[in-house]
Amino acid sequence: MDLVNHLSDRMLFAVPKKGRLQQACLDLLSGSDIQFKRENRLDIALVKNLPIALIFLPAADIPTFVGEGKVDLGITGIDQVAEHDAQLPYLESSNVEQIMDLGFGNCKLQVQVPEKGQIKDVKELIGKNIVTSFTALTEDYFARLESGRSRKESINGTTSPIPQLKTKIKFVGGSVEAACALGVADGIVDLVESGETMRAAGLCAIDTVVESTAVLIKSKKTTNQKLVDLVTARIRGVIQAQRYVLCTYNVSRSNLSEATRITPGKRAPTIMSLEESDWVAVSVMVEKKNLATVMDELSEHHATDILATEIVNSRSTG
Numbered sequence: 554m555d556l557v558n559h560l561s562d563r564m565l566f567a568v569p570k571k572g573r574l575q576q577a578c579l580d581l582l583s584g585s586d587i588q589f590k591r592e593n594r595l596d597i598a599l600v601k602n603l604p605i606a607l608i609f610l611p612a613a614d615i616p617t618f619v620g621e622g623k624v625d626l627g628i629t630g631i632d633q634v635a636e637h638d639a640q641l642p643y644l645e646s647s648n649v650e651q652i653m654d655l656g657f658g659n660c661k662l663q664v665q666v667p668e669k670g671q672i673k674d675v676k677e678l679i680g681k682n683i684v685t686s687f688t689a690l691t692e693d694y695f696a697r698l699e700s701g702r703s704r705k706e707s708i709n710g711t712t713s714p715i716p717q718l719k720t721k722i723k724f725v726g727g728s729v730e731a732a733c734a735l736g737v738a739d740g741i742v743d744l745v746e747s748g749e750t751m752r753a754a755g756l757c758a759i760d761t762v763v764e765s766t767a768v769l770i771k772s773k774k775t776t777n778q779k780l781v782d783l784v785t786a787r788i789r790g791v792i793q794a795q796r797y798v799l800c801t802y803n804v805s806r807s808n809l810s811e812a813t814r815i816t817p818g819k820r821a822p823t824i825m826s827l828e829e830s831d832w833v834a835v836s837v838m839v840e841k842k843n844l845a846t847v848m849d850e851l852s853e854h855h856a857t858d859i860l861a862t863e864i865v866n867s868r869s870t871g
């Protein structure tokens with residue numbers, strides 16, 4: 554099928570074609586019942602059950618296509634959105650809108666130097682050689698450092714720039730961490746999650762440029778707002794279901810206020826009367842990460858039959 558000619562009447566949704574964010578994105582699509590079959594080596598897939606086409610792109614390029622309005626919706630890292638926005642000409646505002654934090658792909662874009670080297674402070678890197686895949690954010694970061702301005706002052710233009718030695722920033726597409734050992738850089742600006750790559754390369758972080766997670770982004774120029782809203786609601790439901798469990802328990806009315814203090818729920822707990830007049834059944838959403846503690850505390854306050862159930866999907870506006 555000539556896929557390209559089937560795109561005009563569809564909402565276009567960009568997802569990373571490879572790398573760290575891809576599997577979690579595919580899981581989100583599956584949880585949202587967005588059904589597709591991607592042919593080998595094809596970067597376009599038509600969704601079978603909705604008028605949507607998925608476009609598989611490098612995470613770094615997704616904000617550009619979304620910003621241009623060629624693609625309606627996308628998933629990428631906040632770092633890539635920030636890099637895209639930093640590339641925009643002075644005073645041009647971004648057409649990329651961040652809709653929702655997706656809760657995966659957590660990492661930090663950090664300034665790193667050789668652990669055993671002389672440089673301990675970022676100011677000592679002014680005028681030196683820096684290697685990065687994020688040249689616009691790095692240019693911005695060092696421009697502020699060179700002029701001695703804070704980010705706020707820089708945006709407001711409240712202080713005049715102090716001419717300084719210019720830091721030299723070079724682009725490399727990957728394996729940034731090798732640059733110092735190869736003598737190409739005095740420092741690098743690269744992503745860190747566990748810190749394993751950084752430590753293996755004998756580097757340490759001396760500052761953070763941006764903190765990042767995966768985000769759902771949309772184009773401010775979209776003409777497919779209804780489908781954007783539908784997909785957003787579905788993804789929000791999946792994220793929420795992943796984050797919460799449904800906790801139910803029985804408790805006597807005399808212990809109810811203490812129990813609902815422990816489990817206030819997202820809005821409020823659902824309380825149902827039991828045949829036994831002094832007792833109620835409570836049903837409430839609890840964040841997975843707090844579940845064990847919440848169950849311990851409920852037990853201490855004489856709640857019984859405490860059950861936690863996985864939520865497959867959910868929908869709410871709050």
Ligand SMILES: Nc1ncnc2c1ncn2[C@@H]1O[C@H](COP(=O)(O)OP(=O)(O)OP(=O)(O)O)[C@@H](O)[C@H]1O
Nearest residue numbers: 571572573574611612630658659660726727744746
């Ligand atoms: N170690 C990491 N842990 C968590 N998230 C990461 C990590 N590295 C990168 N990311 C996130 O994933 C995004 C894509 O990075 P990734 O390295 O997977 O890119 P890629 O598209 O495979 O490109 P490349 O070929 O340059 O590696 C980053 O912009 C960042 O938001």
Ligand SMILES: O=P(O)(O)OC[C@H]1O[C@H](OP(=O)(O)OP(=O)(O)O)[C@H](O)[C@@H]1O
Nearest residue numbers: 727728729744745746747748749750751
């Ligand atoms: O702190 P860590 O958990 O070690 O992760 C950080 C590494 O992950 C990313 O690279 P990736 O492995 O995706 O490959 P790349 O170097 O080709 O970009 C990033 O650029 C770091 O090198």
